[in-house]
Amino acid sequence: MKIANKDGFKYGEHAYIIAHELGTICVSYGNNEQEALDNAVDWGFMDNEVMSKEDYEEYSSNGWDDSYIIAGNASEPIWCNYLTIRLHKVAK
Helix, strand or coil, X not given: CCEECCCCCCXXXXXXXXXXXXXXXXXXXXXXXXXXXXXXXXXXXXXXXXXXXXXXXXXXXXCCHHHEEEECCCCEEEECCCCXXXXXXXXX
């Protein structure tokens, strides 16, 4: 299992499972889904989901904003059609 920002876990953060249609991509920590996704992108776990420059320009110019999200410190466009982010709950 790939764990993004495993050395950067801070008290109060939650673990989020990030997956797509083929299965789990990684587990990433954050205070919310966006922060966890940003961390996964920054750690390079979402590289396969980054849109090409041409695709991004076409989709943004046509207003197809529901097909991608902007994430990471570099504000990269990420395909999100099959992306899921779910809070990992530990059984007690």
